[in-house]
Amino acid sequence: MYPSLAYRPILDLEQKDKDKTEYRNFESGSLIDRVYNTYKLMHTNQTLDFVKQKHSEWSGCGHAQMEVMEAVISLDQLVDESDPDVDFPNSYHAFQTAEGIRREHPHKDWFQLVGLIHDIGKIMALSGEPQWAVVGDTFPVGCRFENGIVFRDSTFVDNPDDKNPAYNSECGIYKPNCGLDNVLMSWGHDEYLYRVMKFNKCTIPEEGLYMIRFHSFYPWHSHGDYMHLCDDKDMSMIPWVREFNKFDLYTKTTELPDIKKLKPYYQSLIDKYCPGVLKW
Numbered sequence: 001m002y003p004s005l006a007y008r009p010i011l012d013l014e015q016k017d018k019d020k021t022e023y024r025n026f027e028s029g030s031l032i033d034r035v036y037n038t039y040k041l042m043h044t045n046q047t048l049d050f051v052k053q054k055h056s057e058w059s060g061c062g063h064a065q066m067e068v069m070e071a072v073i074s075l076d077q078l079v080d081e082s083d084p085d086v087d088f089p090n091s092y093h094a095f096q097t098a099e100g101i102r103r104e105h106p107h108k109d110w111f112q113l114v115g116l117i118h119d120i121g122k123i124m125a126l127s128g129e130p131q132w133a134v135v136g137d138t139f140p141v142g143c144r145f146e147n148g149i150v151f152r153d154s155t156f157v158d159n160p161d162d163k164n165p166a167y168n169s170e171c172g173i174y175k176p177n178c179g180l181d182n183v184l185m186s187w188g189h190d191e192y193l194y195r196v197m198k199f200n201k202c203t204i205p206e207e208g209l210y211m212i213r214f215h216s217f218y219p220w221h222s223h224g225d226y227m228h229l230c231d232d233k234d235m236s237m238i239p240w241v242r243e244f245n246k247f248d249l250y251t252k253t254t255e256l257p258d259i260k261k262l263k264p265y266y267q268s269l270i271d272k273y274c275p276g277v278l279k280w
Helices: 032-045 048-058 068-077 090-104 109-117 120-127 189-199 206-214 232-250 259-273
Strands: 065-067 277-279
Touching: 048 189, 065 068, 068 090, 068 109, 068 120, 068 259, 090 109, 090 232, 090 259, 109 206, 109 232, 109 259, 120 189, 189 206, 189 277, 206 232
Parallel strands: none
Antiparallel strands: 065 277
């Protein structure tokens, strides 16, 4: 049996499709084989050396130039193979998340924008990166893989770092309370989009950038793992990540939004915080 993997915070949003307890079910369901295979590849190949290589390849933002809305809409072409909850293009999830935040936080326009753009780092998959290097829950590399990681008990057997004594202790290459800013996470869309936002000097507040960077770090924000690596900044930011996570998770329904109707409003937010053509 896998460890308990469902994160179910209290959230009073109308839900038409399924009960809150049915989200993030990594034990059964019609998509489970696809999901498991994606994580098996991820947990085999995401090593410290691999992550450093991907930082070198992508952090310079020299792959493409496009506007943010163009990146959002490009996710029409992507179905996230790690997601057990939905089987429709990621672009719809972007607007669902943003609209959920807009209903609950009507005066935090930057928070709404984060809801819209949080997954657009997945455009890496449209440029040839395999989904196991783009999507899914993230976790630190260079230290022990903790039990809160999805499928921890069965998917790391072929990861060389799991057997390396330099990396498989509690802190590994890090010092206690060094801060997540100083920890290398498994490579994926979170870290990539954070790097894009910083590279292009976008003006989203720090809380929003933190949500972007760590929203997929479920072992931490949902299971309490890796707290020994956190500093005061991390502990002050985790409530923001958890607040964001409610909308990221529970707005996934088969009732798809009218994107054409919503685009003008969200374009105004893009123009305010990350305008024009960005480097990716």
